[in-house]
Amino acid sequence: MSSRPELQAPPEIFYDDTEARKYTSSSRIIEIQSILSERALELLALTDDGVPKLLLDIGCGSGLSGETLSENGHHWIGLDISQSMLNVAVEREVEGDLLLGDMGQGLGLRHHVIDGAISISAVQWLCNADKSSHNPRLRLKAFFGSLYRCLATGARAVFQLYPENIHQRELILTSAMRAGFSGGVVVDYPHSTKSRKEYLVLTCGPPSISTSVPKGKGEDGESCSDDDSSEDEENQTVCISDRHRPRKRQKISKRGKGREWVLKEEGTYEKQRKCCASRHKIHSSETKAPLLIIIWHCSWCSHIPFYISCLWRMACC
């Protein structure tokens, strides 16, 4: 039973009544789910204006993660492929609305209406082909593409995930970038094998100051500094352009950088990305220990915003 759940059966089979029951009975599972979702919510960096947001919980399961969202005053819509898990959520009388659906088929949601999305330990399931018709690349594309469209500009999506290996991480990251997201990976407690947790933090829109990846907890023996997050929130408004947004939020661009600036960034983005990607070829060797490198700025070619986190194994360790 120590093997990864994704390798045992498709999610709708693996998360059967017995497995779902654990989500009400195992205090360990309940605690882990709530810690992970608290952190995911924190990384969403929602504007702290006291207005509840409309969020998505992808792979919402039994609703433990959703309960965290409710406790913080937000409304949410949860999607899950397992009826058994959703039954548990109904039993718990969660406050969010539940949908039975497969994220790999794309989300059937209107455009630009969702304020943020979280997903706890679910997206790595998309990397498996459970049916002959399944193509992980296409399913990831359908998922990230539809997620990008339903999110409001500047909104974030945070996925806690357990990629099985470096290729999965790359595959997931690349699919997200292709869909238009910018962002990267945040690793909490990278040096601990037990508490190490990975979050993919994505922002809807081209790279800008607002899409910089927050620091992981326990990196350099430090915890996420408050300064970082407050700067983040301030910058978030930079990205907002013409989509349906409450007027109020459009005005608070403290940096004085408006739409023109954003558009300029947008135009140069494709070019930069190509240039950076070709220069920073990542070589991986399966046998060496993993190491996280987050490239904040592309120093090789002096293009400024390049936030893709690269994970690779160094030959020296």
Next chain:
Amino acid sequence: MRLITHNMLSSNIKGVTNGFPLRIEAEKVVEKPVEIDPKFLKNMFVKIDWKALVDASRIMGYADLPDEANPSMLELDEFLQKFHHALLELHLEEGALVCPQTDRRFPVIKGIPNMLLHEDELFLQRGVSHGGGGTPKTQSRTFKYLDLNTSLSCA
């Protein structure tokens, strides 16, 4: 499912160009009172497709929403109450959502719409095969993965 969610949902069946709004077939509707939050309602108002909300609430047996609405009405308590009730207190427990273009029914059971698509309804799965449809970098279940990092087991 509440009407706030109905107002966000659209059918993403292959070939459907306008999958919004999904038609509601209501067999059982329940009302669950929740506290009103004017700030949230004001925030949501810009995102709501008003006509879809009015039509949906009528099918669910609530006919008090005005046909037209504009942001200035958000200052009126009476309007806020009605908006709140329609958006957040009416639940479709049993029934179906129907794609406006194809008439495909998505059943709603115990309040949960089943939005799973059949294979032939999928948007991306056909006719896109670069490089032979193989998935070189993903693991198949029969393939034994060598780099065992025990800490990465799923919660």
